[in-house]
Structures are given as structure tokens and as C-alpha cells.
Amino acid sequence: MVITSMNMYEFSEKTNREMGVLIDRNSDKEIYEKAVAEVKSIIDSAESITLMKDERVSINKVTTKKETTIKNVTKPRGYCIRCQNRITYNPDRPYCSDCFSIWAQYENPEYPENVCHRCGEYADTSMDYPQDKKCYNLWKKEL
Ligand SMILES: [Zn+2]
Ligand SMILES: [Zn+2]
Known part of the structure; x- marks a missing residue:
């Protein structure tokens, strides 16, 4: 073990x-x-939870009433751009609380990080640009 x-x-x-x-x-x-x-x-x-694909919980996909309900209860998941832990998807807050408190000691919006906030893949990111190009474009379309 x-x-x-x-x-x-x-x-x-x-x-x-x-x-x-x-x-x-x-x-x-x-x-x-x-x-x-x-x-x-x-x-x-432990409580069991059902994992969902990122795309199923995209923010602006409002079609039927049923989906709207799902949208309101399910927060889309993102990744901390420093430690890669799962966090709520919000490009304005791309750090988990632990990493944010370390980042906040310097508050450098360009400090280089390694993870895309949206897809969790390796990418050159920062507080200012927390997503890789592909994910940034997807996010822009949703706004
Ligand atoms: Zn973190
Ligand atoms: Zn990405």
C-alpha cells in the first residue's frame, strides 16, 4: 500500500x-x-456525487425549462491555474482559496502559472489570462 x-x-x-x-x-x-x-x-x-462533463454545464446554454433548472443548481467546474484542483469556473477568480491567498501576497496579475482554468491542461496562464487560447475563445462565445 x-x-x-x-x-x-x-x-x-x-x-x-x-x-x-x-x-x-x-x-x-x-x-x-x-x-x-x-x-x-x-x-x-463519503457521499457519492455524479461527475459531469464541462460542456454539459456551459453557462449560457438556455433552451428548455428543464435545462434552465439544471443550470441554476449546477455550477460549472474549473481548475485552479496553480495547483490544478477543481474549483468553480470563474475566469475572474482562477485560483483555489489556498493558492489565491499566496498569490494575493504579491498580487502580480502576470505571474506565470501552468494550468488552463477551463480545461485543466498545461498552458501559460496568469490571473490576467487564466485560459489557453481555445478555452478563451469558447468563453468569449458564451458571454
Ligand atoms: Zn490552487
Ligand atoms: Zn483550456
């Missing part, structure tokens, strides 16, 4: 410093079993 702070995707692997602990189920039997019990307890207490 490996317990780690790392998110299992490319961005964390390439850009973040992470740490993990390897537990061998044979030589660390007691710790292994405690950890499994803890994981089960986390799973048991």
Missing part, C-alpha cells in the same frame, strides 16, 4: 513535490490493517 499526498496524474508527477509512505502488508501487518480499516471508514462516510 502507498499512502501519498500526490494526485495520481501527470501534473503532480511533473511539477509538484510530493511524499508517500509504502506499507508492506506482510512485514507491516498491523499498520496495513489499520490503514485499510481507515480507508473503509472514509469510503463508508
Whole structure:
């Protein structure tokens, strides 16, 4: 078993410093079993949510009454342009609260970041330009 702070995707692997602990189920039997019990307890207490594709929740797609209702309850998801965590999609606020508080110490709107706020892909972004070109164009069309 490996317990780690790392998110299992490319961005964390390439850009973040992470740490993990390897537990061998044979030589660390007691710790292994405690950890499994803890994981089960986390799973048991978790609420299940349905993941939605970004495009399904685009902001200005108002057609039927049914879709309007969905639009009002579902906030479109975006990505923090620094840590890539999922946050509410809002190009005026492209940081998660943790990263925003660090950014706010300097408030440099051109400070270079690595993630597109909309699609989560690698991109040269910043507070001023939080989206790559493709996503910026999609966003402009929705305004
Ligand atoms: Zn962040
Ligand atoms: Zn993008």
C-alpha cells in the first residue's frame, strides 16, 4: 500500500513535490490493517456525487425549462491555474482559496502559472489570462 499526498496524474508527477509512505502488508501487518480499516471508514462516510462533463454545464446554454433548472443548481467546474484542483469556473477568480491567498501576497496579475482554468491542461496562464487560447475563445462565445 502507498499512502501519498500526490494526485495520481501527470501534473503532480511533473511539477509538484510530493511524499508517500509504502506499507508492506506482510512485514507491516498491523499498520496495513489499520490503514485499510481507515480507508473503509472514509469510503463508508463519503457521499457519492455524479461527475459531469464541462460542456454539459456551459453557462449560457438556455433552451428548455428543464435545462434552465439544471443550470441554476449546477455550477460549472474549473481548475485552479496553480495547483490544478477543481474549483468553480470563474475566469475572474482562477485560483483555489489556498493558492489565491499566496498569490494575493504579491498580487502580480502576470505571474506565470501552468494550468488552463477551463480545461485543466498545461498552458501559460496568469490571473490576467487564466485560459489557453481555445478555452478563451469558447468563453468569449458564451458571454
Ligand atoms: Zn490552487
Ligand atoms: Zn483550456
